[in-house]
Amino acid sequence: MAHGPAKGITRWLYTTNHKDIGTMYLWFSFAMFLLGGVFALVIRAELFEPGLQIVEPEFFNQMTTMHGLVMVFGAVMPAFVGLANWMVPMMIGAPDMALPRMNNWSFWILPFAFAMLASTLFMEGGAPNFGWTFYAPLSTTYAPPSVTFFIFAVHIMGASSIMGAINIIATILNMRAPGMTMMKMPLFVWTWLITAYLLIAVMPVLAGVVTMMLMDIHFGTSFFDAAGGGDPVLFQHVFWFFGHPEVYIMILPAFGVVSQIIPTFARKPLFGYASMVYATSSIAFLSFIVWAHHMFTVGMPVAGELFFMYATMLIAVPTGVKVFNWVTTMFKGSMTFETPMLFSIAFVILFTIGGFSGLMLAIAPADFQYHDTYFVVAHFHYVLVPGAIFSITAAVYYWLPKWCGNMYNEVMGKTHFWMAFIGLNLTFFPMHFVGLAGMPRRIPDYALQFADFNMYASVGAFLFGAAQILFLFNVIATIRGGRKATDEVWENPEGLEWTVPSPAPYHTFSTPPDVK
């Protein structure tokens, strides 16, 4: 087992090493992040001013759809799997993932899925244009021919995620070093364990819903077609039964990342470790019984409406516990503000703002005014961009010195942070206003009263995009050289990953470490 990596391209094609696979996941996700970002910039460029100037409505709809799909399934989810690959074995003192060969497959089918999805842009009739939520019958009877490729791409992504999740569960349950009890595991490991269970529960449901679409389109069934005894609303129920837990799949690992970083830079142990674990579990549980809050306007009996409203409001409690824990962790610490900490603090603040708008959206009668407006767009971007994207960025800055042995450029890191922070707020904060003022989402052109705020949002989006180029530059520069990082990297950080040399050797913990 003591040999190093193979040479050339075969190293990456055949690798079963968790660090190599983690690296590939992270680079792949960054590529997808840029691609999804380009789609977003097309949207923002068209919305810079009222009127149709850059793209046709048909293509605009393809952009909103592809942006959503690529960001959710291509950028955020693989990035977290990549972080899990790198960090979970090192955090629990395991030599590698539990099922290394499956690990290789689960990564290598992803590029095919996204190549297939991206190729639909060049097909006759264009790419999927029905939104990332692909409501039937717009996505079945009225879909462009490329919908079949979309369905297969989703199947492959689903298979990849399920395999990744199984691997992570097996690693965490079976591969922990002696003495690493469940309640000693770092919180990132805990949140990923819960996320992996969510993935196994709901990714098959997504596969099920697209399979039903496939059958409706090609084999004459009528799951979602009223004419044959089906119901388009069934689609929404099944989709959101997947979709709501999916939202937490994208945020729970982020909770874990931030719970690692804040204690390090506050130089103080995480406040309320146990309650963090319980809060995460209850959020995961609640995620299965709130799906219909995405469907308040669809027409439900009042009892159903009330149930989903109460259940959704309840989520605020465990989420609040987490925020309070992070703030209390910082309280009376001895804080420094390196780039990972800046991103983590921005995470706590902006995610909380996203949580507030979430609480507002939970109030069903008020949701009748918010639903499907830019207020919702503002809400979920506040949760996902500072939530998922910022935490991934923070994680990269935090662990990059461990991965490649060099310190990143702090000035560039902080510049990246401030550009991203300002860009993000300039993009998404005005969306609250236009949403409340009545601008529906997914429209390529808008009435004149929304013009000013849309212009700011577009400027902010390009600033945010530029910040990511700086990020890319900084990461590459760090990999190629820079000040050598110490083994600990930071001041007295907690965790087994800091006990191995920097850069982390190709094989770590071939003999299990002692866990205190």
Next chain:
Amino acid sequence: MTQSIKQSNRVLLAKLLATSVMMFLFALYVMPPLYNLFCEVTGLNGKTGGQYQATEVVVDTSRVVKVQFLATNNESMPWGFKPEVQSMEVHPGQEVEVRYLAFNPTGETMVAQAVPSVVPFKAAEYFHKTECFCFNQQPLDGGENAELPLRFIVDQDVPKQVHTITLSYTLFDITDKIELASTSP
């Protein structure tokens, strides 16, 4: 990795894979029927039950419920389609017959399927159809008229606060689907 860990990894892999396959089958084969059952019980989406077998009927002449009839054509359905009367007042428990009028203006034989829906949702479970053209597909030759019968009873247990029940039929053109089914083996 020791053999015992490898073994337990494999066992876990098998269990988790089985779980995901089960979830897939659950989504495909359990959720749709479960949803339909749920709809019928709660009146979700205004779905009404199938053919109702009239049991002991007590006509409650002390109350009157207004029943409205709606007709909608789905797109690309060129038929004329409308109720004979737009609304009527019935007593709970009373069996009533109404007709919808259909006309196929095209030159070809077409097949239609009517899909019923009732609002308010809370009334759906109290709206019973003893006979309905929506139970069957409706073929109609080009240029032909048809009278489509509907017999229904508003249950005597319908909640007191329900004063109006609206019954809507949407007419879908399923000619192609029928052809598809008959040409495929």
Next chain:
Amino acid sequence: MCIRVKRLFACLLVLLTGLSQSALADEIERWGVNMTQGVTPVSRDIYGLHMDIFWWCVGIGVVVFGVMFYTMIVHRKSQGAKASNFHESTTLEIIWTVVPFLILIVMAIPATNTLLKIYDTEDADMDIIITGYQWKWKYEYLGEDVSFFSNLSTSRDEIENRVPKGPNYLLEVDEPLIIPVKKKVRFLITAADVIHAWWVPELAVKKDAIPGYVNESWTYVDEPGIYRGQCAELCGKDHGFMPIVVKALPQPEYDAWLVAKREQAAALKALTEKTFTFDELYAQGEKVYGTVCVACHQSGGEGVPGVFPAIKASAIATGGMNGHLDMVVNGSSKNPAMQAYGPQLSEVDIASVVTYQRNAFGNNMGDSIQPIDVLKFKQGQ
């Protein structure tokens, strides 16, 4: 654009130099940063709920962020702060579980009441059936024998930036929905193709229109006025181009409108008997094409390759009259986007648009059709 950038700087300047309260309130009003209070009892309730929950959030935010910023300023290593080591406090954790829970209960009670009010659709004074189509709305007054389609009336020239945009850009229609004030109006909402959602912010009514199923909602408008909204559920290409305009009138004016509307329909029916000249048909056809066909087939009749077929030099528009008429009246069985326009358009409009399509875009067929022949075709003769 230039004006807007200037306005931004003006606004920033005002903020920096300190702004008087009333000026700020005016700014907020002019910029439209908040939800409308609307013109119905329900919309005002919803606005109240919205503001309540908003202030709760602000309150919690001030506390949480206040502590956070305090600690970020005071407990810094550079300020010589020494880290303490506490990491548990059952009391604290119980407090911050229970207090939010109580706040939620306080919010849930009025929310529940409002929701029950919204769901009480009983005893309406009148019913209107609203049907969503790609990409227009149809309104049908139940029992009044009045129904019509409502299309976007903003011109393509405005949308494609060839002429300046009007004040109600994208929020104007050819025929608004007319309702009386101070009456409980019940909406029965459905769709004929994909899912749409009927939304007018000032009425606080947003309900999905689902093909095959009916939804209901209601409103009670206090003041006469014009209220504008849009489709709120992605429904395909022109989802952003199917606005809703509701005009609330005092009862007598509403009654007069209803009578006039019926007369207008009768007059239109009479026109079916009339014989039109080619030029009249062509001119009317161009108008109809501009509202009904242009979205898919484009202004030059070229369509969108792979999605919407061209009319220019197409087999149907340059083929037999009956085939052309059949496509327009009965729709396409292959492409659901080509609806059956027979039930949607008057005979005059169908005759005009068919005549137009056969002679515009260089098709130059030279033939035309009269409304009475369309009627005969519709009746299967």
